Amino acid sequence: MSAPVDDELWSAIGDPMRRRMLDLLIANSGTATSLSERLPVTRQAVAKHLAVLDRVGLVHGEQVGREMRYSVDDAQLARAVAQLASVGSAWDGRLRRIKRLAEAIGQAKNEQNTSANEHEQRN
Amino acid sequence: MEYGTIEREIQIDASPEVVFEVVSQPEHVREWWSDEATFGPNPGDPGELRFHSPDDESVKVAPFTVVKSEPPTLFSFRWIHHPGEVAKLGNSLLVTFELEPTETGTLVKMTESGFREMGWEVAVLEATYNDHIHGWNYFIPRLGDYAAKQATRA
Numbered sequence: 001m002s003a004p005v006d007d008e009l010w011s012a013i014g015d016p017m018r019r020r021m022l023d024l025l026i027a028n029s030g031t032a033t034s035l036s037e038r039l040p041v042t043r044q045a046v047a048k049h050l051a052v053l054d055r056v057g058l059v060h061g062e063q064v065g066r067e068m069r070y071s072v073d074d075a076q077l078a079r080a081v082a083q084l085a086s087v088g089s090a091w092d093g094r095l096r097r098i099k100r101l102a103e104a105i106g107q108a109k110n111e112q113n114t115s116a117n118e119h120e121q122r123n
Numbered sequence: 124m125e126y127g128t129i130e131r132e133i134q135i136d137a138s139p140e141v142v143f144e145v146v147s148q149p150e151h152v153r154e155w156w157s158d159e160a161t162f163g164p165n166p167g168d169p170g171e172l173r174f175h176s177p178d179d180e181s182v183k184v185a186p187f188t189v190v191k192s193e194p195p196t197l198f199s200f201r202w203i204h205h206p207g208e209v210a211k212l213g214n215s216l217l218v219t220f221e222l223e224p225t226e227t228g229t230l231v232k233m234t235e236s237g238f239r240e241m242g243w244e245v246a247v248l249e250a251t252y253n254d255h256i257h258g259w260n261y262f263i264p265r266l267g268d269y270a271a272k273q274a275t276r277a
Binding site for chain 1: 129131133135136137138141142144145146151154155156228229231233235
């Protein structure tokens with residue numbers, strides 16, 4: 001069935017690597033260097049992913065020495081979760097209406113067939 | 124699961140033929156989704172959904188293009204690309220309905236993908252639509268709770 005909502009959130013934000021980065025940053029703020037030491041990608045790749053997360057406001061950078069130290073924006077993260085959850089909920093609502101409609105139409109067709117059959121039998 | 128995909132399943136007590144009509148014909152789509160729906164039956168035909176705001180006269184328009192139509196087993200479409208653009212990976216969301224016959228009716232598998240390719244703004248856009256489509260108010264308190272929990276966890 002459906003995946004847990006937070007899985008959908010992470011995936012919408014980006015690829016699995018960015019999700020791992022967010023997981024690390026939720027635990028502790030970090031720099032491109034410190035993150036790259038814990039991930040199987042280069043510092044340059046980490047910096048690019050951080051820029052993507054920064055652009056959508058999910059992390060914020062602060063200059064510390066020669067590097068930027070990044071931390072997660074809790075409020076933006078909560079908003080992001082709510083937004084994607086609402087996309088899933090929207091489909092739950094649409095599918096319920098599809099079910100209701102299809103079952104009503106199916107039932108009407110069955111009744112038509114039944115009465116047509118009865119009609120035939122009577123003749 | 125593929126990242127960036129919403130997946131749902133629902134059992135419907137109606138034949139795949141009936142369910143296919145409901146998910147694929149504009150006059151039915153108007154009943155379960157948008158206020159107005161116009162689109163051709165053939166893949167690639169341009170079409171659109173229209174959502175009326177309950178608060179004022181404004182209307183949101185979402186382009187809609189059928190991708191595959193194979194009655195009664197598969198119907199897929201792309202939507203919310205920019206008007207005038209050809210729908211493709213990266214500029215739209217792909218929605219697929221797969222219908223499987225069961226003993227009592229039809230198992231519907233719905234997926235919506237493309238969030239990763241389109242970026243975050245789309246989720247924001249959908250959330251905006253949802254605010255304006257009748258019936259979603261029910262979900263808002265639940266979302267608030269969930270968001271609050273996430274914030275605490277973070």
